[in-house]
Amino acid sequence: MSQQRDERLGNIFQPFTCGSMTLPNRTVLAPMSRMFSPGNVPNENNLAYYARRAENGVGLIITEGTWINYSGAAHIGDVPNFYGEEALAGWKRIVEAVHAVGGKIAPQIWHTGLSGVDTVDALESIEQLKKSDISHKMSPSGYAAPGVKLKEGMSEAEIIGVIEAYAQAAADAERLGFDAVEIHGAHGYLPDQFLWHETNKREDHWGGRTLAERATFVVEMIRACRARVSPDFPIILRLSQWKLQNYAAKLASTPQELESMLLPISEAGVSIFHGSQRRFWEAEFEGSPLNLAGWMKKITGKPSITVGSVGLETEFLDTLDNGTRHHDTVSLRSDQLMDMFERGDFDLIAIGRALLVDHCWVRKVREQRFKDIKPWDVRATASLY
Numbered sequence: 102m103s104q105q106r107d108e109r110l111g112n113i114f115q116p117f118t119c120g121s122m123t124l125p126n127r128t129v130l131a132p133m134s135r136m137f138s139p140g141n142v143p144n145e146n147n148l149a150y151y152a153r154r155a156e157n158g159v160g161l162i163i164t165e166g167t168w169i170n171y172s173g174a175a176h177i178g179d180v181p182n183f184y185g186e187e188a189l190a191g192w193k194r195i196v197e198a199v200h201a202v203g204g205k206i207a208p209q210i211w212h213t214g215l216s217g218v219d220t221v222d223a224l225e226s227i228e229q230l231k232k233s234d235i236s237h238k239m240s241p242s243g244y245a246a247p248g249v250k251l252k253e254g255m256s257e258a259e260i261i262g263v264i265e266a267y268a269q270a271a272a273d274a275e276r277l278g279f280d281a282v283e284i285h286g287a288h289g290y291l292p293d294q295f296l297w298h299e300t301n302k303r304e305d306h307w308g309g310r311t312l313a314e315r316a317t318f319v320v321e322m323i324r325a326c327r328a329r330v331s332p333d334f335p336i337i338l339r340l341s342q343w344k345l346q347n348y349a350a351k352l353a354s355t356p357q358e359l360e361s362m363l364l365p366i367s368e369a370g371v372s373i374f375h376g377s378q379r380r381f382w383e384a385e386f387e388g389s390p391l392n393l394a395g396w397m398k399k400i401t402g403k404p405s406i407t408v409g410s411v412g413l414e415t416e417f418l419d420t421l422d423n424g425t426r427h428h429d430t431v432s433l434r435s436d437q438l439m440d441m442f443e444r445g446d447f448d449l450i451a452i453g454r455a456l457l458v459d460h461c462w463v464r465k466v467r468e469q470r471f472k473d474i475k476p477w478d479v480r481a482t483a484s485l486y
Contacts, residue, residue, distance in 0.1 A: 155204025327370030412455030
């Protein structure tokens with residue numbers, strides 16, 4: 102690899118400060134659910150998983166999604182809670198372990214709403230959801246997917262209650278010593294269900310024809326979280342256009358529509374926006390090279406995180422026909438990433454599956470040990486920690 106390319110990659114190893122949080126570099130462990138918490142309590146497996154990545158140079162650890170303390174938050178088993186004495190004690194041990202090796206960590210807090218649809222081809226999942234007990238599940242208008250209404254929408258009391266649960270989780274994150282908190286507002290989960298016109302059909306002040314009107318829930322939830330934490334404690338908000346049940350879905354069709362949603366949310370107290378895309382290099386709107394994270398930063402002036410297939414073997418490192426790595430070059434995708442980063446489109450880069458399979462990925466990139474990077478292989482990740 103050329104010296105110029107080495108120097109470009111080195112730019113992501115500069116420190117970053119937001120509020121009370123200073124990171125040693127611009128890399129982020131993307132939140133990934135592994136379902137290794139029996140009884141919904143984080144354990145030594147979770148601790149080892151996060152600490153190993155922190156000690157090997159990841160700038161910020163964002164944990165897997167963790168359930169807030171409200172009815173219907175959970176939809177899959179063995180995912181950790183973010184409430185209750187035992188679970189919070191487990192998270193405190195994890196924070197201490199990550200800090201002991203010089204790392205920074207933020208929990209991702211999560212309510213999945215009326216979810217249970219996990220793929221684009223979701224008809225079978227929808228039928229299973231219809232047959233299951235969903236009395237405890239909730240969504241703005243009772244829709245699990247476009248045109249699929251399963252129950253009545255949330256009451257005013259339920260909406261106020263779930264906002265308080267988010268705020269309590271944010272307060273607990275700061276109390277436990279986390280460096281920031283991330284709210285999962287993407288991928289078709291509860292906050293996203295309020296934002297999307299296909300799942301929010303409400304006619305009261307929690308709904309409306311426009312995206313700006315439908316953003317009211319997220320605005321009020323962020324305000325509640327901000328009121329319960331210190332002014333300089335970073336609140337990260339993850340948003341996406343796509344949904345688990347529809348990869349082609351869009352909240353905003355134009356930059357102006359995106360702005361109408363983002364500005365009030367930003368003013369409510371978000372510190373960093375996390376723009377979730379399946380492929381980071383894809384432009385969000387015609388006529389501009391900016392991806393979603395780029396538009397978030399341009400519109401709000403706040404720092405942003407990009408994510409989406411960063412560092413995958415087939416998309417980051419050149420390969421030979423026989424599957425072995427070409428050790429001397431980094432692919433076009435890394436050049437694109439650095440072009441976007443150096444242009445100022447975003448401030449932080451989240452790495453998911455590449456860090457799942459190789460906990461030393463950041464250290465190896467920093468030390469230019471590209472030949473040592475383990476390739477992504479879905480079959481090899483089931484027992485990783």
